[in-house]
Amino acid sequence: MARRYDSRTTIFSPEGRLYQIEYAMEAISHAGTVIGVLAKDGVVLAAEKKVTGKLLDLSGAKEGGYGGSGEKIYLLNSNVIGGVAGYTADANSLVNYARTAAQRHLLNYNEDIPVELLAQRLCDMKQGYTQYGGLRPFGVSLLYAGYDPHYQFQLYHSDPSGNYSGWKATCIGANNGTAQSLLKQEYKDDIEVKDAIGLVLRIMSKTMDSTTLGSEKLEFAVLTLDSATKQPKAKIYKPAEIDALLQSEGLGKKDEDTEMKAA
Amino acid sequence: MECSFALTGKGYVIVAADTTAARSIVKMKTDEDKIKSLSPHLLMAYSGEPGDTVQFAEYVERNIRLYQIRNIYALRPSAAASWIRRSLAESLRSRKPYSVNLLLGGYDTASHEPHLYWIDYLGTMTSVPFGAHGYGSYFALSLLDRYHDPEATLEEGLATLKRCIDEVAKRLVVAPGKYIVKVVDKDGVREVEL
Numbered sequence: 001m002a003r004r005y006d007s008r009t010t011i012f013s014p015e016g017r018l019y020q021i022e023y024a025m026e027a028i029s030h031a032g033t034v035i036g037v038l039a040k041d042g043v044v045l046a047a048e049k050k051v052t053g054k055l056l057d058l059s060g061a062k063e064g065g066y067g068g069s070g071e072k073i074y075l076l077n078s079n080v081i082g083g084v085a086g087y088t089a090d091a092n093s094l095v096n097y098a099r100t101a102a103q104r105h106l107l108n109y110n111e112d113i114p115v116e117l118l119a120q121r122l123c124d125m126k127q128g129y130t131q132y133g134g135l136r137p138f139g140v141s142l143l144y145a146g147y148d149p150h151y152q153f154q155l156y157h158s159d160p161s162g163n164y165s166g167w168k169a170t171c172i173g174a175n176n177g178t179a180q181s182l183l184k185q186e187y188k189d190d191i192e193v194k195d196a197i198g199l200v201l202r203i204m205s206k207t208m209d210s211t212t213l214g215s216e217k218l219e220f221a222v223l224t225l226d227s228a229t230k231q232p233k234a235k236i237y238k239p240a241e242i243d244a245l246l247q248s249e250g251l252g253k254k255d256e257d258t259e260m261k262a263a
Numbered sequence: 264m265e266c267s268f269a270l271t272g273k274g275y276v277i278v279a280a281d282t283t284a285a286r287s288i289v290k291m292k293t294d295e296d297k298i299k300s301l302s303p304h305l306l307m308a309y310s311g312e313p314g315d316t317v318q319f320a321e322y323v324e325r326n327i328r329l330y331q332i333r334n335i336y337a338l339r340p341s342a343a344a345s346w347i348r349r350s351l352a353e354s355l356r357s358r359k360p361y362s363v364n365l366l367l368g369g370y371d372t373a374s375h376e377p378h379l380y381w382i383d384y385l386g387t388m389t390s391v392p393f394g395a396h397g398y399g400s401y402f403a404l405s406l407l408d409r410y411h412d413p414e415a416t417l418e419e420g421l422a423t424l425k426r427c428i429d430e431v432a433k434r435l436v437v438a439p440g441k442y443i444v445k446v447v448d449k450d451g452v453r454e455v456e457l
Contacts, residue, residue, distance in 0.1 A: 107349075108345070108346055108349060109338065109342035109343075109345050109346055110341065110342065110345035111339065111341060111342045111345070114334075114335075114336060116335055117334055117335070120334070149339070149373035149374055150336050150373050
C-alpha cells in the first residue's frame with residue numbers, strides 16, 4: 001500500500017502520512033550524532049564524524065579556515081554555529097542558504113540575524129520541499145547554537161519537515177534516544193559552559209561506538225560572549241585543540257609510553 | 264518654515280516637530296502631527312517635500328508593522344534606522360526620489376538604551392545625542408551643544424527643548440508657532456505638553 005504514496009513528497013497516504021519525510025528522518029537517525037547544550041554563559045556543540053579512515057586527507061582541517069573539517073559543524077554567521085546530521089551534500093546547500101540569509105539580514109538591518117529568525121528562514125525552505133517541486137525533502141536535521149540580544153543564548157533544532165523548536169539540551173543523529181535520556185538526567189538549569197563541555201564530551205563518549213574519543217572522530221564548538229567587546233564569540237575547535245581538550249577532560253587517548261612506564 | 268528637534272536623556276528620547284502645513288507663503292493649517300509612532304518604542308519625525316513625507320512615513324510605518332507581525336520580535340531602533348536609511352538611499356537612485364528628512368528616536372528594549380538617529384534625504388545616517396532639521400537647526404544645535412546632558416531627567420530635557428524652541432521663535436523670521444512633542448522611554452511612546 002505504502003508504495004503508491006512514497007514516490008512523491010506531495011501526496012498523503014490514506015493513513016495521513018508523508019512517507020518521504022519519515023524516510024528522511026530515518027536517514028538522519030543513522031547519521032553521526034550531534035549534541036547541543038545550552039549553558040548560562042554560552043552554548044556547546046559536539047558532533048561525531050562518520051567519514052574517517054587512514055587514507056582520508058584531513059590536512060585542510062588542521063590549519064587555516066575557521067576550524068571544523070567541513071563535515072558536521074559550520075559557522076553560519078558570526079553569532080550562530082550550526083551542527084548538521086544527515087546527508088552532507090544536502091547540508092552544504094542548506095548551510096550556503098543560511099549564510100546567504102544571514103548576510104541579507106545584515107545588509108538590510110545592519111545587525112546580526114536573530115537566531116530564531118535564521119532557523120525560521122531555513123525551515124521555510126525545508127517546508128517548501130515537502131510540498132512543491134522536487135522529488136524529496138532535505139535529508140538534514142540541524143542544531144543552531146546562537147546568541148542575539150533579544151533572548152541571549154539559544155539552541156534550536158530543525159528537522160526535514162520544516163518544524164523547529166528551542167531546547168536547553170538536545171541531540172540528533174544516531175543513538176539520539178540514549179543521549180537524550182542521559183541529558184535529561186544530567187542537565188541542570190544553571191549549568192556553566194565549562195561544565196557543559198564536560199557533560200557533552202562524557203555523553204559523546206558513551207554514545208559513540210569507538211572506545212576512545214579523538215579529533216579524527218569528533219568536531220567541537222563553543223559559542224560564548226567575548227568578555228571585552230560583549231559580542232558573541234564562536235569558536236570551532238581545530239583537531240589539535242580537540243585533542244588537548246579531551247586530554248584535559250581525561251577522555252583522550254592514553255599515551256602508550258606513559259602507560260608502559262606505569263605498568 | 265519646518266523645524267524638528269530631538270534629544271536623548273537618561274532612558275528617553277524627546278522628539279519635537281512644528282505643526283504647520285504650508286504651501287508657498289500660505290499656512291494651510293497649524294495642527295498637523297508630523298511625528299509618527301512606528302512601533303511601541305519607536306518615533307519618527309519627518310519633514311521635507313509635502314506629500315513625499317506622508318507617503319514615505321506611511322510606507323515605513325506599514326513595513327515596520329509587517330516585520331513585527333511576520334517575525335517574533337519588533338525591529339530594534341538601530342535595525343529600523345538602517346532599514347529606513349537603505350530605503351531612502353535606494354529611492355535617491357530611482358527616477359523620482361523621496362525628499363524626506365527624518366529624526367528617528369527609539370528605546371531599545373533588548374539593551375535598555377535610548378537611541379536617536381539623524382537621517383536626511385540623501386540617505387545620510389548618524390547616531391547622535393541630539394539633532395535637528397530645518398532652519399531651526401541653525402539656532403538649536405549650538406544651544407543643544409551647550410545644554411545637552413545625556414544623564415538629564417525628562418524635566419531637564421524638556422527645559423532644554425524649550426530653550427531651543429524659544430530661541431527659534433525669537434530669532435527666526437519664519438518661525439513656526441506651534442510644536443508637538445513626543446517622548447519614548449521604557450514605557451513606550453507618549454505625547455507631552457511643553
